[in-house]
Amino acid sequence: MHDICLNMPPMVQTFDPEDLFTRRCIWVNGPVIVGAGPSGLAVAACLKDQGVPFIILERANCIASLWQNRTYDRLKLHLPKQFCQLPNVPFPEDFPEYPTKFQFISYLESYAKHFSIAPQFNETVQSAKYDETFGLWRIKTIRKIKKLGGLSSGGCAECEVEYICRSLVVATGENSEKVVPEFEGLGEFGGHVMHACDYKSGEGYGGQKVLVVGCGNSGMEVSLDLCNHNANPSLVVRSSVHVLPREVFGKSTFELAVTLMKRFPLWIVDKILLILARLILGNVEKYGLKRPSVGPLELKHTAGKTPVLDIGALEKIRSGKIKVVPGIRRFLPGKVELVDGQVLQIDSVVLATGYHSNVPSWLKEDDFFTNDGTPRNPFPNGWRGKGGLYAVGFTRRGLSGASLDAINVAHDIVKSWKEETKQKRKTVAARHRRCISHF
Numbered sequence: 001m002h003d004i005c006l007n008m009p010p011m012v013q014t015f016d017p018e019d020l021f022t023r024r025c026i027w028v029n030g031p032v033i034v035g036a037g038p039s040g041l042a043v044a045a046c047l048k049d050q051g052v053p054f055i056i057l058e059r060a061n062c063i064a065s066l067w068q069n070r071t072y073d074r075l076k077l078h079l080p081k082q083f084c085q086l087p088n089v090p091f092p093e094d095f096p097e098y099p100t101k102f103q104f105i106s107y108l109e110s111y112a113k114h115f116s117i118a119p120q121f122n123e124t125v126q127s128a129k130y131d132e133t134f135g136l137w138r139i140k141t142i143r144k145i146k147k148l149g150g151l152s153s154g155g156c157a158e159c160e161v162e163y164i165c166r167s168l169v170v171a172t173g174e175n176s177e178k179v180v181p182e183f184e185g186l187g188e189f190g191g192h193v194m195h196a197c198d199y200k201s202g203e204g205y206g207g208q209k210v211l212v213v214g215c216g217n218s219g220m221e222v223s224l225d226l227c228n229h230n231a232n233p234s235l236v237v238r239s240s241v242h243v244l245p246r247e248v249f250g251k252s253t254f255e256l257a258v259t260l261m262k263r264f265p266l267w268i269v270d271k272i273l274l275i276l277a278r279l280i281l282g283n284v285e286k287y288g289l290k291r292p293s294v295g296p297l298e299l300k301h302t303a304g305k306t307p308v309l310d311i312g313a314l315e316k317i318r319s320g321k322i323k324v325v326p327g328i329r330r331f332l333p334g335k336v337e338l339v340d341g342q343v344l345q346i347d348s349v350v351l352a353t354g355y356h357s358n359v360p361s362w363l364k365e366d367d368f369f370t371n372d373g374t375p376r377n378p379f380p381n382g383w384r385g386k387g388g389l390y391a392v393g394f395t396r397r398g399l400s401g402a403s404l405d406a407i408n409v410a411h412d413i414v415k416s417w418k419e420e421t422k423q424k425r426k427t428v429a430a431r432h433r434r435c436i437s438h439f
């Protein structure tokens with residue numbers, strides 16, 4: 001039998017371990033937030049501020065798992081810090097202009113602590129469906145639990161749990177799953193193959209020939225890191241890419257773009273960025289880095305393709321330390337054949353082939369989100385769906401977009417929460433009056 005707990009406050013923190021096995025259907029007072037990355041934490045903080053209860057379900061065993069578990073060591077924020085901080089808590093003053101990933105993680109840890117946000121970890125949402133009859137969301141998860149006997153007995157058990165709530169906040173991110181393309185012959189290649197999300201550093205790659213597939217920010221920075229560890233990277237550029245300097249005359253290119261956007265239309269800002277890039281970086285096309293026909297910001301906003309903000313890879317490309325090569329035809333044992341027919345000997349492969357949203361795999365809804373797992377309504381209107389459904393962090397505008405969403409979503413939830421509780425109080429008072437009149 002399912003046991004339903006009514007009006008439990010953020011219940012998971014107060015569980016008796018026995019309950020993990022018995023309580024399988026949980027009524028949540030307030031919204032369920034899926035994902036404890038920056039977006040989930042930001043909404044949670046805004047809700048805490050207003051006294052609205054919630055729970056966060058997170059598949060990993062920590063907050064900001066993308067940053068903690070799936071990024072390389074040399075990573076720094078590539079936008080200036082003022083564009084990356086979450087609502088209500090600025091970065092510490094002594095943080096540099098571009099904080100390291102470790103500084104960013106420590107900021108997020110203190111953010112969660114400051115607002116007493118305690119997500120329910122090791123809990124993966126499998127499906128979420130709106131029950132029209134009752135006007136409720138039913139969210140099914142798989143929860144990993146340490147077996148009784150603790151660590152000494154080793155191993156984990158799993159159990160299914162169902163949460164029922166009035167509103168659902170999707171904060172699983174634009175980068176929740178890695179893209180791993182299929183390549184002919186990769187099974188027979190024989191060398192080491194990994195996705196960029198598992199790459200930590202070039203240590204141990206010294207002297208190796210490494211094929212880095214993909215020329216987004218990940219591919220560029222992994223190639224640079226490999227160079228710095230005396231490896232020989234070849235960077236696969238199968239189509240086109242916008243490379244911009246991270247700074248223009250000492251000022252952040254991103255900040256400059258934001259300032260220009262207040263006065264000019266997007267296409268003019270893109271033109272200005274491209275002129276500046278040409279002035280500062282020269283003609284990058286002669287190194288095999290063909291530019292897309294659409295401008296850098298327009299491409300980011302329409303297709304989600306982020307321009308590369310160069311932090312040194314271009315210099316290595318110019319000097320020939322990073323070799324730019326065209327698309328892949330197939331892999332052979334110890335080799336790769338490229339679309340232009342050349343065959344390269346390689347020792348290992350890093351797939352810097354990007355990420356995608358996983359929303360379509362679990363959210364049973366086809367109105368608000370498209371098949372690619374991003375809201376159908378473009379920014380700034382993609383945060384609110386129907387029936388208490390919300391999205392945070394799908395704006396194609398990085399952390400600053402996530403913060404804007406979080407503020408909007410929390411404001412909306414707080415408003416309906418206050419209306420609901422006022423209504424409930426009235427009903428309780430009316431019942432109370434009726435009871436008294438019976439005596």
Ligand SMILES: Cc1cc2nc3c(=O)[nH]c(=O)nc-3n(C[C@H](O)[C@H](O)[C@H](O)COP(=O)(O)OP(=O)(O)OC[C@H]3O[C@@H](n4cnc5c(N)ncnc54)[C@H](O)[C@@H]3O)c2cc1C
Pocket residue numbers: 034035036037038039040057058059060063064065066067071075076077078079083084123124125126171172173174175176218358362392393394397398399400402
């Ligand atoms: C290498 C890299 C560097 C980046 N650098 C920058 C930068 O400098 N500036 C910037 O603005 N943006 C940057 N980004 C973009 C990045 O998406 C944001 O920084 C930020 O992490 C987005 O936060 P989020 O909470 O929306 O998503 P995420 O950080 O991805 O968090 C989503 C969380 O949801 C959890 N989750 C997913 N599916 C489920 C499920 N089914 N059930 C339960 N939990 C689930 C995940 O485990 C994860 O913890 C970078 C991205 C990458 C990959």
Ligand SMILES: NC(=O)C1=CN([C@@H]2O[C@H](COP(=O)(O)OP(=O)(O)OC[C@H]3O[C@@H](n4cnc5c(N)ncnc54)[C@H](OP(=O)(O)O)[C@@H]3O)[C@@H](O)[C@H]2O)C=CC1
Pocket residue numbers: 075076077078079175181196213214215216217218219221236238239240305306327328352353354355
């Ligand atoms: N703070 C920072 O410094 C960093 C930020 N990031 C951010 O993380 C996000 C993800 O970036 P990233 O991981 O670089 O992913 P991207 O999606 O930006 O880039 C993926 C790359 O892989 C290429 N690709 C995909 N499939 C194939 C294939 N079959 N053969 C050859 N090439 C292929 C794509 O080429 P095509 O364009 O032809 O499809 C593209 O160049 C971005 O928003 C980025 O800005 C990432 C790293 C560092």
Ligand SMILES: O=C(O)C(=O)Cc1c[nH]c2ccccc12
Pocket residue numbers: 078079254300306307309396397398399
């Ligand atoms: O790094 C990312 O993934 C971001 O989304 C940050 C970002 C938002 N808008 C941009 C425009 C140009 C370069 C980076 C970003």
